[in-house]
Amino acid sequence: DARVTQTPRHKVTEMGQEVTMRCQPILGHNTVFWYRQTMMQGLELLAYFRNRAPLDDSGMPKDRFSAEMPDATLATLKIQPSEPRDSAVYFCASGPGQIPRNEQFFGPGTRLTVL
Amino acid sequence: DQQVKQNSPSLSVQEGRISILNCDYTNSMFDYFLWYKKYPAEGPTFLISISSIKDKNEDGRFTVFLNKSAKHLSLHIVPSQPGDSAVYFCAASSNSGGSNYKLTFGKGTLLTVNP
Numbered sequence: 001d002a003r004v005t006q007t008p009r010h011k012v013t014e015m016g017q018e019v020t021m022r023c024q025p026i027l028g029h030n031t032v033f034w035y036r037q038t039m040m041q042g043l044e045l046l047a048y049f050r051n052r053a054p055l056d057d058s059g060m061p062k063d064r065f066s067a068e069m070p071d072a073t074l075a076t077l078k079i080q081p082s083e084p085r086d087s088a089v090y091f092c093a094s095g096p097g098q099i100p101r102n103e104q105f106f107g108p109g110t111r112l113t114v115l
Numbered sequence: 116d117q118q119v120k121q122n123s124p125s126l127s128v129q130e131g132r133i134s135i136l137n138c139d140y141t142n143s144m145f146d147y148f149l150w151y152k153k154y155p156a157e158g159p160t161f162l163i164s165i166s167s168i169k170d171k172n173e174d175g176r177f178t179v180f181l182n183k184s185a186k187h188l189s190l191h192i193v194p195s196q197p198g199d200s201a202v203y204f205c206a207a208s209s210n211s212g213g214s215n216y217k218l219t220f221g222k223g224t225l226l227t228v229n230p
Contacts, residue, residue, distance in 0.1 A: 042204075097216055
C-alpha cells in the first residue's frame with residue numbers, strides 16, 4: 001500500500017528554534033508538494049518540485065523557510081527561525097506528474113506548534 | 116485573491132439524503148477540477164475529478180458536475196452516509212502549456228451527515 005509518509009507527526013518548539021519536517025513521497029512519483037493548512041487560509045501551496053528540481057516556491061516566506069529534495073526519496077521543509085505564526089499543519093503530497101490527471105496524494109501531516 | 120471559492124463553510128444533511136457541495140472559480144484557465152475529502156488528523160484523500168471537456172463525472176455515490184459558463188462545480192453525494200462526514204476541498208489546475216502541476220484549493224466545506 002503506497003503512501004506518503006511524514007515525520008514528525010507532531011512538533012512543539014519554542015520561538016526562534018529551527019524546525020525540520022521530512023517527507024518520503026510515493027515511489028515513482030516525480031512531483032512533490034508542500035502545503036500549509038490554517039483555519040484562515042485553508043490549504044496553501046508553499047513549494048513544489050518536479051524530478052527533484054524546485055519549480056515554484058512563491059508561496060513560501062523565503063527569509064525563514066527553505067525546501068529541498070536531497071534525493072528522490074526525501075523532501076525536507078525547514079523553518080529557521082520559527083515564529084508562533086508558523087503554527088499550522090504542514091502536508092506533503094506527491095504525484096505522478098501526469099497532465100492533465102495530476103492527482104496528488106497527501107501524507108498525514110506534521111502538526112507544528114511554536115510557542 | 117481566492118481563485119477557488121467554497122462559500123459554505125459547513126453543511127448538515129440527514130443520512131440517506133443528497134449532499135450537494137458547491138465550488139466557484141474565477142480563473143478561466145483552469146481546466147481540471149478535483150474533489151478531496153479530509154478526515155481529522157489525516158491528510159486529504161482524492162475523491163473524484165473532472166476535465167473541462169466534460170460536464171459530468173460519476174463514481175458510485177459521488178457525481179461531480181461542471182458548468183464552465185458559470186465557472187461553477189458541484190459534488191453530489193447520494194445517498195449520504197455518516198461515514199461521509201468530513202471536510203471536502205475543491206481544487207483546480209491549469210494544465211495548458213503542459214508544465215503546471217499545481218493545484219489551487221478552496222478553503223473547504225465541513226459536511227456532517229446525521230444518522
